[in-house]
Amino acid sequence: MDCVTRRLHRLVTAAVVGSFAFSSTVMAGGQLTVLCWEGYADKSFVEPFEAESGCKVNAVYVGTNDEIVSKIMSGSGTADLISPSNDTTMRLVSADAVSPIDESKVPNMANFLPQFERPAWDVKDGKLWGVPYGWGVIRVIADPAVVDPKTDTLGFLWDAKYAGKLSVWDDIETVYTASRYLGFKNTYDLSDEQLEQVKAKLIAMKPNIRKYWFTTGEMGTLMASGEAVGGNSWESTIVQLRADGKKVADLMPKEGRGGWSDSWMIVKGAESNPCVYPFLDYVSSAKAQALAHKVTGFGYPNVKMVDELDEKTRAAYTELGMTDPATLTNVDWWQPVKRRAKYLEIWNQVKAASK
Amino acid sequence: MTAMTTIERPVELKGTSIRSARAIERRRLLLWLVPPLAWFTVFMLIPYATLLYTSLGHVDDMRFIPGLSLDNFVRVFTVDPYLSVILKSARIGLMTAVFSSIVAYPLAFYLAFHVRTQRLKFLIYLLVIVPWWASYLVKAYAWKTILGSGGILNVGMQNLGLVHEPVRLFLYNEFSVDMTLTYIFTPFAVLSIYAQLERVPTSLIEAARNLGADGWMIFRRIILPISVPGVVAGAIITFSLAFGDFVAPVLVGGPDSVMISNVVINLLGVAFDWPMAAAIGLVIITLGLLLISASGWLEEKTQTRF
Structure with missing residues (x-):
């Protein structure tokens, strides 16, 4: 496309979007389109917001970060707000697809855990580009009756004692895990030789693997039935197991653990939508995050969120250390991986290799 | 005028x-x-x-760049693990086809020659089809509860004193994938073989009997040759369905039972490498066409004319 047609294209888009924006502001309160994960615009907390602000929220759910990127880049999804993860946020900033956040308009951010005040994955050129939201740490878990709960290294995943008794995530996070164990500092930007070493390490782990799990619920079932005695998973698996009265050790490997964190970002041009900042501040409030936690089970950055939880949920949440900044000291937060296709190829090679 | x-x-x-x-x-x-x-x-x-x-294109930083390059096809055949996974899927498909035929043949045979009343025939027919009213996922999942360490099979064997601790060989390996797929797709083989066996004229069997042939001889010389196209057709269907499956390896497969459809899904979702996924798709379609042509020829060749 040459320059003129591109400009024309942009003009037409602007006119169309503008007329929509105009017609929606004419209606009381206006409209907000959010492109997010399921559970991030749940009725339970979005309806009070709609009643309070008069803004109608249209949620479009996505399954992967790529979906968000491709929709925003191709311009096929006219959204105001998006909720990408920390391995995607910077890519959108670099692509000039999002607008910076005016922190003064999100006063609830003052109550965020220090790690989420200005996290690296949301800051560029001194500006904040996203409001942190749901987060979690990839937990390294084990059955304390079989694995010493004081184990402080990922090394046990390779211990021949546990042949056929471990289960790890069927995801490139497991590639990251092996990279951390090998001591690579550039987990998200590994060279070909490093990737080959990671691959060999993961193939060496295979005799210990009972199954690569696909959903956190599946990992819970594997642990509960004794098919697996350890591996990695999300917080929800631990909560599920503990709720069923099973003991599960939440190990603290010195090599570090992976961490994911989603952020609300404003799609370029949407900052003028009067519903954007009220929504951002609302979802950052302790009350809204407590309601969201009930839906997703994820961690949320507002420290005061725990006070809004019911006693049982609060106990489970604090037991996971979600309110304790110390939990977050040795977390290797996800970053954009430029050669993700290569990482995935390595992961598929590991899976296809025979034990 | x-x-x-x-x-x-x-x-x-x-x-x-x-x-x-x-x-x-x-x-x-x-x-x-x-x-x-x-x-x-x-x-x-x-x-x-x-x-x-x-x-023919490629993806650069999440954006599709059209092109005219055969690189992706070269990668399918030269870069690990694509070809090996295709072959593994083919092996699982083949095992499923063989097991399904073995399980299906006696049932189809019984249905075609030994069930005398229409009502019983209908009942058995229904029993073959009825599992298809339940979702595929539920059936695949059921095998987990049968084959698992705490599953019916293991608990039963322990109660009978046959083993002292759960046998872990049943679940999460290629065997459990073959088993699950065989169970799920066998009805197709039954129907296909049965349809062929129904075509065996009773006059042929009676004539053979009059000429002094015993049951085994009738089966070997008349029924088996006539039924081959049905077996081939059933095997092709079960092979194709099992080859393209992606649910069984996820649910009951072990650490190395990844199948080609799982790889394609990964390429589409996680890696966003649509061109590579498309190339694998085309390779599989081509292989499929070759297979169908070969089987068509085989069916034609083995078809008995009366």
Whole structure:
């Protein structure tokens, strides 16, 4: 496309979007389109917001970060707000697809855990580009009756004692895990030789693997039935197991653990939508995050969120250390991986290799 | 002048009416052809063309760059693990086809020759089909609860004192994938073999009996040769269904039972490498066409004419 047609294209888009924006502001309160994960615009907390602000929220759910990127880049999804993860946020900033956040308009951010005040994955050129939201740490878990709960290294995943008794995530996070164990500092930007070493390490782990799990619920079932005695998973698996009265050790490997964190970002041009900042501040409030936690089970950055939880949920949440900044000291937060296709190829090679 | 026209007119009219009738018929034929042609275009030609177009390009930073490169096809055959996973899927498909045929044949045989009353035949027929009313996922999941360490099989064996601790060999390996797929797809083999066995004329069997052939001989010389095309057709169906499966390896497969459809899904979702996924798709479609042609030839060759 040459320059003129591109400009024309942009003009037409602007006119169309503008007329929509105009017609929606004419209606009381206006409209907000959010492109997010399921559970991030749940009725339970979005309806009070709609009643309070008069803004109608249209949620479009996505399954992967790529979906968000491709929709925003191709311009096929006219959204105001998006909720990408920390391995995607910077890519959108670099692509000039999002607008910076005016922190003064999100006063609830003052109550965020220090790690989420200005996290690296949301800051560029001194500006904040996203409001942190749901987060979690990839937990390294084990059955304390079989694995010493004081184990402080990922090394046990390779211990021949546990042949056929471990289960790890069927995801490139497991590639990251092996990279951390090998001591690579550039987990998200590994060279070909490093990737080959990671691959060999993961193939060496295979005799210990009972199954690569696909959903956190599946990992819970594997642990509960004794098919697996350890591996990695999300917080929800631990909560599920503990709720069923099973003991599960939440190990603290010195090599570090992976961490994911989603952020609300404003799609370029949407900052003028009067519903954007009220929504951002609302979802950052302790009350809204407590309601969201009930839906997703994820961690949320507002420290005061725990006070809004019911006693049982609060106990489970604090037991996971979600309110304790110390939990977050040795977390290797996800970053954009430029050669993700290569990482995935390595992961598929590991899976296809025979034990 | 007037008289002439009056005489000639009917003749002329007749000629045009035949011609116009033919034209109408041709037009009508075209009209009848429109739906299948449209269907073929919309659901076959355009998707395959899109697939080919996609496979020749590449992805750069989440954006599709069109191109005319065969790199992706070269990668399918040269870069690990694509070809090996295709072969593994083919092996699982083949095992499923073989096991399904073995399980299905006696049942189809019984159904075709030994069930005398229509009602019983209908009942058995129904029993074969009824599992298909339940979701595929539920059935695959059920095998977890049968084969698992705390599953029915293990608990039963422990209660009988056959083993002292759970046998872990049943679940999460290629065997459990083969087993699950065989269970799920066997009805297709039953129906296909049964349809062929139904074609065996009773007169042939009676004639053979009159000539002194025993049951085994009748089976070996008459029924088996006639039933081969049914077995082949059933095997092709079960092979194809199992080859393209992606649920069983996820649910009951072990650490190394990854199948080609799982890889394609990963490429589409996690890696966003649509061109590579399209290339694998085309390779599989080509292999599928070759297989179907071969089986068509085989079926034709083994078909017995009466």
